[in-house]
Amino acid sequence: MKKTFQLKVEGKNRERLLDAAKHDIRKYLKRERAKALPKEVDFWDFDCKSGYSEATAAVVSVADLIKSIDEIVKDGGEQFYVEVLAKPGVKVARPKNDATEDEFDGE
Template sequence: MRKNFPLAIEGKNRDRILDAVKHDVRKYVKRERRRVLPEGADYWDFDCRFGVNKEAAQEVHLSALIGHIDTVAREGGDQVYVEILAKPGHRKARPPGAASTDADMPDDNQDNLENE
């Protein structure tokens, strides 16, 4: 999906337009995730770019895309450019012996370490 979305259309409520833009983005991602994965792929990954126009678009993470759309709308922008390209993704296993974090430890062990 490579598309310019207008945020200001005469005769339409700006908030409804913003909701429609977000709905289109979410609908596209959901549709792409339903596609059959190629052999050897674990999930669908997405390359995303966002900007006020195509020339000013920068790479962003998919989870930050809706927040960027909200920011431009809050600042009074007239349009946004969204580019989302699906690609097969491969999960990477943790290397053996990787250091665990405190969040991985049960609470009982963590209390014992603090008391010593």
């Protein structure tokens, strides 16, 4: 999804347009997560960008995407750009830390 959402449309409430844009983004994420996973893939991961325009968009995490949109709107932006691209994700095992395990054995 690569889209510029307008927040200033004649005859429409700015807050309603913002809520509709957030709904579209969440709906897209839900739809992509529901797709069948390829073999050897554990989950769908997302590359996200957000900004005033495509040229000024910065990389953000999925968790911070809505927060970044709220900041743009709070600063008085007339529009905002969102880019969300799905990619396969694979879980990586955490390395064991022997020092941490020894501390808990004595308790």
